Structure formats: structure tokens, C-alpha cells
Amino acid sequence: MYNLKVVVIGAGIGGLTTGIALRQAGFEVEVYDRVRELRPAGAGISLWSNGVKVLNRLGLGEKMAQIGGQMDRMQYLTKTGELLNDIDLQPLVEEVGQRPYPVARTDLQQMLLDAYPGEVKLNHKCIGVEENAQGVTAIFENGHRATGDLLVAADGIHSMLRQYVLGEEIQPKYGTYVNWNGLVSASEDLAPKNSWAIYVGDHKRVSMMPVARDRFYFFFDVPLPKGTPVKPDYNSDLAEHFQGWAKPVQLLIERLDPSKTNRVEIHDVGPINGMVRGRVALLGDSAHATCPDLGQGGCQAMEDGLVLTQYLLTTNMGVEYALQRYEAERKERTSAVVQKARRRAEMIHGVDPDITHKWYQQLAHEDPTDVTSAISKVILAGPLH
Numbered sequence: 001m002y003n004l005k006v007v008v009i010g011a012g013i014g015g016l017t018t019g020i021a022l023r024q025a026g027f028e029v030e031v032y033d034r035v036r037e038l039r040p041a042g043a044g045i046s047l048w049s050n051g052v053k054v055l056n057r058l059g060l061g062e063k064m065a066q067i068g069g070q071m072d073r074m075q076y077l078t079k080t081g082e083l084l085n086d087i088d089l090q091p092l093v094e095e096v097g098q099r100p101y102p103v104a105r106t107d108l109q110q111m112l113l114d115a116y117p118g119e120v121k122l123n124h125k126c127i128g129v130e131e132n133a134q135g136v137t138a139i140f141e142n143g144h145r146a147t148g149d150l151l152v153a154a155d156g157i158h159s160m161l162r163q164y165v166l167g168e169e170i171q172p173k174y175g176t177y178v179n180w181n182g183l184v185s186a187s188e189d190l191a192p193k194n195s196w197a198i199y200v201g202d203h204k205r206v207s208m209m210p211v212a213r214d215r216f217y218f219f220f221d222v223p224l225p226k227g228t229p230v231k232p233d234y235n236s237d238l239a240e241h242f243q244g245w246a247k248p249v250q251l252l253i254e255r256l257d258p259s260k261t262n263r264v265e266i267h268d269v270g271p272i273n274g275m276v277r278g279r280v281a282l283l284g285d286s287a288h289a290t291c292p293d294l295g296q297g298g299c300q301a302m303e304d305g306l307v308l309t310q311y312l313l314t315t316n317m318g319v320e321y322a323l324q325r326y327e328a329e330r331k332e333r334t335s336a337v338v339q340k341a342r343r344r345a346e347m348i349h350g351v352d353p354d355i356t357h358k359w360y361q362q363l364a365h366e367d368p369t370d371v372t373s374a375i376s377k378v379i380l381a382g383p384l385h
């Protein structure tokens with residue numbers, strides 16, 4: 001189809017990637033966000049090869065390599081620091097054809113903003129949508145209205161447009177744990193600079209992975225009831241949760257800057273019954289917020305953007321038809337990822353302590369290629385093989 005105008009609500013990973021893909025396809029695009037200033041939520045993200053391949057397709061491969069960390073290995077350790085498994089990621093890279101990149105979120109957002117050949121319209125909170133046979137109009141709190149041939153609702157986990165698309169309200173589900181994340185200077189007394197180090201024990205987890213400019217993206221996971229009051233002194237709170245853990249974990253807790261550390265209660269959404277209504281398509285977390293335990297939520301948003309653009313380009317049967325094809329392809333893929341990530345979150349965080357205990361034992365004996373094959377299966381089920 002030609003000369004389409006697309007209104008995109010939300011300038012997160014999903015909205016920006018989609019905006020870039022649509023503009024490269026020659027469509028007119030307007031991207032809106034409610035915030036006054038774009039700041040990424042969270043410190044880092046691991047982009048697995050399926051996400052990186054979308055960026056390659058958009059011509060951003062070289063830039064991605066510049067901001068991505070050199071992650072050659074994955075090391076699982078016990079809470080006291082004994083090595084459980086040391087996994088070479090090269091077989092994975094060879095199987096899927098692209099290395100994964102951990103990356104600081106500010107770097108990723110800046111790269112996407114630089115690549116989007118337009119201006120994101122900030123301070124525009126979408127509060128409603130109107131649709132007829134000719135087009136769809138987004139209505140904003142400040143009185144602005146934006147009409148297009150289709151509307152992409154990339155408005156995140158608390159999407160207000162999800163209810164319009166589904167005809168019912170779906171609340172995010174608590175993933176049973178709290179995650180603290182941030183960036184810290186990389187140093188060998190914390191972890192090898194080319195490895196993803198993961199400490200596991202007591203249903204908790206500590207992770208450090210390299211990102212550009214000699215930093216580690218770190219996170220801590222602790223299973224806690226939803227609504228557990230926040231203790232603002234993160235250093236002493238984490239020191240308490242991880243008392244007796246290995247020296248590098250203690251050093252990380254001492255070195256982290258609490259004012260630049262995020263504390264998030266992990267939630268997911270779905271699987272939901274649909275992603276599309278008429279000329280409106282949900283995309284990214286609005287449709288399928290995913291527990292971060294597979295590192296796939298952002299990658300799925302990128303895949304969504306690419307697939308949506310391809311269907312708009314390759315059919316002349318109309319916008320609604322293209323969106324239905326998008327939904328048919330993406331609903332199955334993203335539902336599978338949401339469910340798999342939730343099962344993994346439960347396994348890691350002791351929802352059934354026996355299962356978590358078995359996982360610890362399995363880690364010690366698992367053939368590293370079983371780990372890389374499981375990761376490559378998720379990657380290769382995406383649209384770019």
C-alpha cells in the first residue's frame with residue numbers, strides 16, 4: 001500500500017523501532033508520547049539476536065555493535081561463588097547468525113531517536129480514539145487530534161488503548177519478584193568483562209553483564225509480596241537480602257549508586273485474545289509485556305514493528321486486512337514468549353521450591369550446548385531466521 005499515514009502512540013523501544021521501519025518503508029508517520037522528556041525506564045537490556053537482527057534490517061547493525069557489550073560467555077555461580085556452569089556463547093552465535101548485545105537503555109534510546117527521521121511529539125497524552133471507514137483519530141488530553149490510516153498503540157504495559165482494542169480491561173499480573181537494576185563501572189573483581197555472570201540461590205538472583213564504555217548492567221531479583229514497602233536505602237536493603245553471598249556480590253552492593261538504581265515490581269500481560277481492532281494495532285508491552293527472565297520483551301516489540309511494516313508493504317487488500325495478518329502472526333509468537341518467560345520467572349524465583357532446587361542441580365550438570373540450544377530456539381522462532 002502507498003501513501004499511508006500512521007499515528008504511533010508511545011516512543012519506547014516498540015514505538016521508535018516501528019516509527020523507523022515505517023518511515024524507511026516510505027509511510028508518513030507521527031510518533032507521540034505523553035512525557036515531557038524521554039527517559040528510558042530501567043538501566044540496561046539484553047538484546048538477543050532476534051532483536052539485533054531487526055536493527056540490522058533497519059541499517060542500525062553497526063551502531064548497535066558500538067553500544068553493545070562484548071558478551072562471549074555466560075557463567076552461573078552459586079550464591080557463595082562456586083562455578084556451576086560456564087557457557088561459551090559462540091555456538092549460539094553460529095547457530096543463529098548474530099551475536100546478542102547487552103546495552104545501556106539510554107544508549108539504545110538515543111540510537112533509536114537519532115535513527116528516527118522525524119520529531120517525536122512530546123507532552124501529548126492520548127486519552128481516546130475514534131475510528132470510521134476512512135481513518136482513525138487519536139485524541140489527546142491537550143486537545144490535539146491526529147488522524148491517520150492506522151494507529152499503532154505502543155503505549156506500554158499500562159496501555160490505555162488496550163481496553164479499546166480488547167473491549168475489556170486486562171490488569172498486568174505480578175511476576176512474584178522485585179528487581180533492582182542499574183549500571184556500575186566494570187571491573188574484574190566483580191565479574192570477567194566479557195561474561196554474563198549470574199549468581200543464584202535462595203530463589204534470588206544477581207546478574208552482571210557488560211555494556212559499552214566499560215560498564216556492567218547489573219540486576220538483583222528477590223521474591224517479595226506485591227506492595228512490599230520500599231526501603232530507599234537500597235545498599236543496606238540489598239546487603240540484608242544478600243547477606244553471606246559471594247564477595248563480588250557484596251562489592252557490587254557497596255559500589256552501586258542508589259540514586260541511579262531502579263526498583264521495579266515485575267509484571268506481565270497476557271496472553272491476550274487479540275492485538276488488533278479495525279485500524280488500531282497493539283504493539284510491544286501494550287499487547288505482551290513479558291517477565292524479563294528470557295530477555296525478550298523489547299526484542300518482541302522490535303519484531304512486532306518489523307512484521308507490521310512488512311504486512312502494510314506487501315498487501316494491497318487494505319489496512320484492516322494487513323493488521324489482521326499482523327495479529328495472526330504475532331499473537332502466536334508473543335503468547336508463547338510471554339508464557340515461557342513466566343514459567344522461567346517462576347522456576348528462578350521459587351514459586352515451587354522443588355522446581356527451583358532441581359534447576360540449581362540441573363545447572364551444575366547441564367551440557368552448555370543444551371543451554372545455548374534452548375536460547376537459539378526462542379531466537380529462531382522469530383520472523384528473521
Ligand code: FAD
Nearest residue numbers: 010012013014034046126156284285292295296297298299
Ligand atoms: P515502553 O517502553 O513502556 O514505552 C511505552 C511508551 O508509551 C512510554 O514512553 C510512555 O510514556 C508512552 N505512553 C504510555 N501511555 C501513553 C499515552 N496514553 N499517551 C502517549 N504516550 C503514552 N526486554 C528485552 O528484550 N531484553 C531484556 O533484557 C529486558 N530486560 C528487562 C528488564 C526489566 C527489569 C524490565 C521491567 C523489562 C525488561 N525487558 C527486556 C522488557 C522491555 O523493557 C520492554 O518489553 C520494552 O521496553 C517495551 O517497550 P514498549 O515500547 O512496548 O513500551
